[in-house]
Amino acid sequence: MDRVEQLSATKRRRRVEWPTVSLAVLIYGSWLALTFFHASIPLPLLAAAGGWVVAWQASLQHEVMHGHPTRNRCLNDAIGAPPLSLWLPYPIYRLTHLRHHRDEHLTDPIEDPESVYFTSERWRRLGAVGRTLATFNMTLLGRLTLGPFVMMGGFLISEAKLCASGDRKRLAIWGRHAIAVAVTLAWVVRICGMPIGAYLLGFVLTGAALTRLRSFAEHRYAEDADKRTAIVEKGGLLGLLYLNNNLHVLHHLAPAEAWYRLPRLYARERAALVARNGGLVYRGYADVARRFLLTPHDAPLHPRPAGERDR
Secondary structure, three states, X not given: OOHHHHHHHOOOOOOOXXXXXXXXXXXHHHHHHHHHOHHHOOHHHHHHHHHXXXXXHHHHHHHHXXXXXXXXXXXXXXXXXXXXXXXXXXXXXXXXXXXXXXXXXXXXXXXXXXXXXXXXXXHHHHHHHHHHHHHHOOXXXXXXXXXXXXXXXXXXXXXXXXXXXXXXXXXXXXXXXXXXXXXXXXXXXXXXXXXXXXXXXXXXXXXXXXXXXXXXXXXXXXOOHHHOEOEEEEOHHHHHHXXXXXXXXXXXXXXXXXXXXXXXXXXXXXXXXXXXXXXXXXXXXXXXXXXXXXXXXXXXXXXXXXXXXXX
């Protein structure tokens, strides 16, 4: 077994990861402070900070669903459960994201729940306007502006269909989520007096755009599944926001590694990781923006989705 393969076999030491616990306290404390004192914070600053905190919580949720920061899954899930984004129930996020980690299916629009690609059938159904918008969504500008609406709208429509079909598990999840959202909005609107529109635009929409930036260049179709996952080397402040998930190929190989250990591990294994992913490396998010602000990251039509390969 080579050194890169050993990463995927490495198991996290069984202990409480206090940096992650501290981070959770900081995120939820910041959210409470921003909502409570919103009236005294200039609106642009409130939107920037609120969006940051919601996106930061999404990164925290991503961390806890991979078995951090404790050995107790119920406790970990409780840390990730508060619905600050309102639209995404944590149990569904956990279920779909762990399916995404079947690396042999990465980018497949049928098998990968986080794929942004289309099958031939769906592509045809989009029509000319839909295909134009889908292509725009493959640019960074499109992903930051149109992308949050595509992400949230597509997800909610899909979930509505599952609930309408009588899926009891989904109905139960959404029932519990509705209660949690009601409690969240009671704090925001009734106790803190924040207009719901300000929360939706400043916290929810801005937070969704920041998460779209993170995921924009994470994956790209290639025949070799090992070459479908990218690396953004210099995350900077955004690396903190994304909990070093910019080192994405390393995360897929070693999801049991805590976020704060990834940079040192990446520095040690860089040559092997870059060789494994075929050199799909960006210097930083400014490099991603320079390349793809107005240029599509890839064609939206997937070349070989599951179900079409044997036709």
